[in-house]
Amino acid sequence: MRVVFNKKIALLIFIFCLQTSFFNAQDNIPKIQFPQGEITSVVLEAKIDSIINVxxxxxxxxxxxxxxxxxxxxxxxxxxxxxxxxxxxxxxxxxxxxxxxENAGWTxxxxxxxxxxxxxxxxxxxxxxxxxxxxxxxxxxxxxxxxxxxxxxxxxxxxxxxxxxxxxxxxxxxxxxxxxxxxxxxxxxxxxxxxxxxxxxxxxxxxxxxxxxxxxxxxxxxxxxxxxxxxxxxxxxxxxxxxxxxxxxxxxxxxxxxxxxxxxxxxxxxxxxxxxxxxxxxxxxxxxxxxxxxxxxxxxxxxxxxxxxxxxxxxxxxxxxxxxxxxxxxxxxxxxxxxxxxxxTSLNPNRALGKMNNKEHHKVARKIATEGIVLLKNEDNFFPIKDKKGLTIAVIGENATRNMTQGGGSSQLKPLFEVSPLEGLRARYKNAKIIHTMGFESGASVYDEVVPASLNQDSLYVKAIEVAKKADIVLFVGGLNKSHHQDSEGDDREVFALPFGQEKLINGIQEVNKNLGFLLLTGNAVEMNWLPKTKGVIQTWYLGSMAGHAIADIVSGDVNPSGKLPFSFPKKLEDNAAHSFGKLSYPGIDENQYYKEDILVGYRWFDTRKIEPQFAFGYGLSYSSFKISDVKINQKKYSENDKIKVTFNVSNTGNREGAEVVQVYVGKYKSKVKRALKELKGFTKVNLEKGLQKTASVTLNVSDLAYYNTEISSWSLEKGTYYIYVGNASNNITKKIKFSIL
Structure with missing residues (x-):
């Protein structure tokens, strides 16, 4: 039987409770489970008021x-x-x-x-x-x-x-x-x-x-x-x-x-x-x-x-x-x-005791890592790399072994373990021979102070070239780390290019071994003048405890990559909206900064200004291939309270299972106010076995297409013609459909 409380009943209960010891806040606060529904907040707020009074x-x-x-x-x-x-x-x-x-020194x-x-x-x-x-x-x-x-x-x-x-x-x-x-x-x-x-x-x-x-x-x-x-x-x-x-x-x-x-x-x-x-x-x-x-x-x-x-x-x-x-x-x-x-929180009677470092957590961490890794380039199907006898893989780069959970400021962690990329690859590749050399050394940092590298960089370079010559395949593991002036709290990066001579090293490796792939560890976009020198590039992020295993899952093909970029990679720094307006926009002048790009952030800037990014927002390759077809909307004219249902077919046209992220953008045609060409308003991730097709949909609220009207300090829904754009990246649109808001 469900009991429905109204405000009058709640008030009577509240008055009764005030006349009893229930709200005597001078006693220890009781750990009580409040009833569900409106009465919960009424009783709780009354209890809190009674405590404040004493x-x-x-x-x-x-x-x-x-x-x-x-x-x-x-x-x-x-x-x-x-x-x-x-x-x-x-x-x-x-x-x-x-x-x-300081670390408290707990074990x-x-x-x-x-x-x-x-x-x-x-x-x-x-x-x-x-x-x-x-x-x-x-x-x-x-x-x-x-x-x-x-x-x-x-x-x-x-x-x-x-x-x-x-x-x-x-x-x-x-x-x-x-x-x-x-x-x-x-x-x-x-x-x-x-x-x-x-x-x-x-x-x-x-x-x-x-x-x-x-x-x-x-x-x-x-x-x-x-x-x-x-x-x-x-x-x-x-x-x-x-x-x-x-x-x-x-x-x-x-x-x-x-x-x-x-x-x-x-x-x-x-x-x-x-x-x-x-x-x-x-x-x-x-x-x-x-x-x-x-x-x-x-x-x-x-x-x-x-x-x-x-x-x-x-x-x-x-x-x-x-x-x-x-x-x-x-x-x-x-x-x-x-x-x-x-x-x-602490007086919540329904709290479980929690768990730490169990297999379920490791499994989830690995799953998130593999789903988030983004395949950026795969020339001649360089990836996945099969594990076979007689194959020699050279793993070159400091990031192959560097701890990436330490550093970074307040997000630094003390994991029970962190599987490095090198460890993960060695654990997965039982038949192939894996050899490693650092190639470069970045040094370290203590929050806001950089400690220079201690090894001879020329010697590291020469050794890396020698190792690359002997290998069938080279996996360069580089990018940034979580030191000061990189991906770290406390200050920003100072250069867009790869640091520590990595570009020179990539060029040198490619001269002696054309089978070069790059495992890019960053939390940011980087300049990619070196991109043509590589056959494959995988954006691996900072992946935590299970990093090496997750990277090996993707490199080996045990898991088909399905990640999509959550931000745009510009070809050069000035192509980024914030940087295109000079120092007043970033990093500011005399401690004042103006966001001169206004609403045109990220892909909105690239799309609207017709600037080609290095890699677009929403972009990511797969070891399979997909086709988006038969895109439809439920009607052609809408009012403010309507919903737009976008339906489409997704086909896996490749030779293995995989997942595609279908993205739905909306743009206003001839808007009376400044607008981006299009804005993301919905997406769905569709998992498919090879050769199969699935019908999927994304539903949008028409009211969510409003813009913030500064004349009335509120949201306004502009009437007129709009377009829906459906694709698998902000710059890769399969279908464009016209509709109207009345």
Missing amino acids: LTLEEKVAMTHAQSKFSTKGVERLGIPEVWMSDGPHGVREEISWDAW NDAITAFPALTCLAATFNPELSGEYGFNLGEEARYREKDVLLGPGVNIYRTPFNGRNFEYLGEDPFLASTMVVPYIKGVQKNGIAACVKHFALNNQEHLRDKINVEVSDRALYEIYLPAFKAAVQEGKVWALMGAYNKFRGQYTTHNKILNKILKTDWGYDGVVISDWSSVHSTKEAALYGVDMEMGTGTDGLGTTTNNHYQHYYLANPFLKALKKGELSEDLVNDKVRRILRLIYR
């Missing part, structure tokens, strides 16, 4: 700032627990010391490293994103965390951004679609996902100083949709502010937090500052940040006795409240959100 002002303030590097205080006398947080988006970070950034905090989020985005598989989130959430739960500081959804604007590897690509629809199941998966474990960094944190260079100026259209159409999806569809419980300024005000305590996030979107979770991103007590109190982390007394990493009491939301906040300079309602709202977080 908290002292000092206790309230203490809950709004850190007590250690990764935790905040509870209230022991009332049984309110501490809140424990951990980086990061693709694995639970090792334990950090209470009051310093039981090794975890499964999952692939970085660029790889997840490249799967174009929302279901797999849910598996990713759930398995990662299990590991966070096992480590007794309450908040997992991820995922990141900042838009890929420039290939120089040091943290692009942590994010979900250049397209707001793709990022929105992939982030929602990730969040839901994490939070099924009673662990809060913390989507970050709100907002416009699209570069690491001068990240704590740069002031971003961007139009409202670009803000709403490009940079906010994934955050909005995380809040309204993913129901995310936590969100992290960013370091940069927006229109002169730091984003961690910017007016848009209250206006857009908490009011317009109805966000009921907590806003956590990025570490050291708070700069003002008054603004932090007024403009939306609920928990201040990492500030110290004079900046990131300070360890002074009782320095947590000097946070902006600590003693200075308490003093302003006691003087009446700030309303107690402000701290009450913050505490209300924190208590809501606690009930959803």
